Amino acid sequence: MNTARTVWRIARAGSLDRLQLTDERLPPPGPGEVQVAVRAVGLNFADIFACLGLYSATPAGGFVPGLEAAGVVSCVGPPLPGHPPYEPGERVLALTRFGGYATVLNVDSRYLAPIPAEWSFEAAAAYPVQALTAWYGLLRLGAARAGSVVLVQSAAGGVGLQALAMLERVGARAVAVVGSAAKVRFLRERTALPDAALVVRGGDGYARRLDAALAAYGAPGFDLVFDAVLGDTFRPAFERLAPEGRYVLYGAADFMPSGASRGWLRLAWQWLRRPRLDPLAMISANRAFMGFNLIWLWEAVERVPEAYAALAALDLPPPHIGNRYAFKDARRALDELKAGQTVGKSVLLVG
Numbered sequence: 025m026n027t028a029r030t031v032w033r034i035a036r037a038g039s040l041d042r043l044q045l046t047d048e049r050l051p052p053p054g055p056g057e058v059q060v061a062v063r064a065v066g067l068n069f070a071d072i073f074a075c076l077g078l079y080s081a082t083p084a085g086g087f088v089p090g091l092e093a094a095g096v097v098s099c100v101g102p103p104l105p106g107h108p109p110y111e112p113g114e115r116v117l118a119l120t121r122f123g124g125y126a127t128v129l130n131v132d133s134r135y136l137a138p139i140p141a142e143w144s145f146e147a148a149a150a151y152p153v154q155a156l157t158a159w160y161g162l163l164r165l166g167a168a169r170a171g172s173v174v175l176v177q178s179a180a181g182g183v184g185l186q187a188l189a190m191l192e193r194v195g196a197r198a199v200a201v202v203g204s205a206a207k208v209r210f211l212r213e214r215t216a217l218p219d220a221a222l223v224v225r226g227g228d229g230y231a232r233r234l235d236a237a238l239a240a241y242g243a244p245g246f247d248l249v250f251d252a253v254l255g256d257t258f259r260p261a262f263e264r265l266a267p268e269g270r271y272v273l274y275g276a277a278d279f280m281p282s283g284a285s286r287g288w289l290r291l292a293w294q295w296l297r298r299p300r301l302d303p304l305a306m307i308s309a310n311r312a313f314m315g316f317n318l319i320w321l322w323e324a325v326e327r328v329p330e331a332y333a334a335l336a337a338l339d340l341p342p343p344h345i346g347n348r349y350a351f352k353d354a355r356r357a358l359d360e361l362k363a364g365q366t367v368g369k370s371v372l373l374v375g
């Protein structure tokens with residue numbers, strides 16, 4: 025029997041104004057799938073890029089945005105070999121390749137993980153995308169380890185706070201870069217980082233502030249830069265990579281348009297001005313540049329359990345929820361996330 029559900033659906037990417045709250049019927053879960061009664065949905069900056077049609081993985085035509093959610097298993101489809109079994113009533117978190125902005129979901133069980141007993145649904149919904157992003161970028165590609173000096177851009181955001189927590193776990197030393205003095209104050213209260221390692225991005229003094237942060241750690245340069253902003257702050261950080269240093273780029277928040285739709289003229293100008301690297305110079309400087317998109321991991325589904333296990337081994341605290349919204353207020357939530365002033369994770373609460 026089909027189940028009634030409500031989703032946020034966009035008929036065609038291009039503008040956040042096209043998002044519509046829609047009632048639908050969801051068929052029963054198919055083979056290897058689990059039906060989840062959603063209690064919380066995690067919001068991601070990428071959701072906005074997807075609605076604007078600026079995310080390479082955006083589906084053609086209409087779609088429901090959303091990359092993660094958490095809730096309770098309501099029923100299960102016919103089992104399939106290689107798909108972990110779940111029982112009705114289990115609390116689960118889910119990775120979704122779009123479709124997460126929904127009150128009920130059918131999810132391939134390979135993208136699910138049980139929620140730790142002491143975690144709330146909102147903490148669980150805030151976890152998979154940003155923790156996996158930080159783990160993959162910092163520990164897999166970035167090879168951060170004890171003693172590494174690591175620049176983390178947007179350090180007070182969802183991915184950023186996960187990155188700081190992970191670096192603390194492995195004994196690395198973070199330089200936290202943020203867009204405003206208010207976020208520096210937030211990080212001062214929340215972390216044990218030295219003042220010199222809390223840096224406001226941009227402006228004339230940015231390079232000098234990065235040098236002061238490195239000096240505070242007695243480090244000649246960054247072992248790793250973890251950046252999803254790009255823009256004018258790319259070059260000062262890249263030039264401060266130590267030999268063997270790695271620059272891991274996983275987003276381009278600087279390309280976010282200021283209005284509800286794309287603003288092609290500004291985008292074209294930014295695209296023309298995007299940083300370019302000389303691979304020959306990277307040989308002699310002994311530096312690496314890498315990029316990634318988590319969609320890659322979603323598609324390599326056989327690697328998802330290993331990734332969840334690696335995260336569980338880090339035993340991270342539940343993510344910091346900075347902003348909670350009712351499901352019906354998704355538009356306001358996305359507008360606030362888009363404005364770049366939020367700290368921690370934003371979640372939608374269902375029911």
Ligand SMILES: NC(=O)c1ccc[n+]([C@@H]2O[C@H](COP(=O)([O-])OP(=O)(O)OC[C@H]3O[C@@H](n4cnc5c(N)ncnc54)[C@H](OP(=O)(O)O)[C@@H]3O)[C@@H](O)[C@H]2O)c1
Binds near residue numbers: 067274279363365
């Ligand atoms: N590659 C992947 O697989 C992957 C996966 C997840 C997330 N991401 C990327 O990681 C970044 C962080 O994602 P998140 O969901 O955790 O978001 P978030 O960091 O909580 O929020 C986005 C942050 O971007 C910064 N920002 C820089 N320039 C901006 C601009 N022009 N407009 C608005 N904000 C701007 C702001 O912080 P500050 O001003 O403090 O810097 C803002 O708070 C995003 O760029 C996202 O696309 C990539």
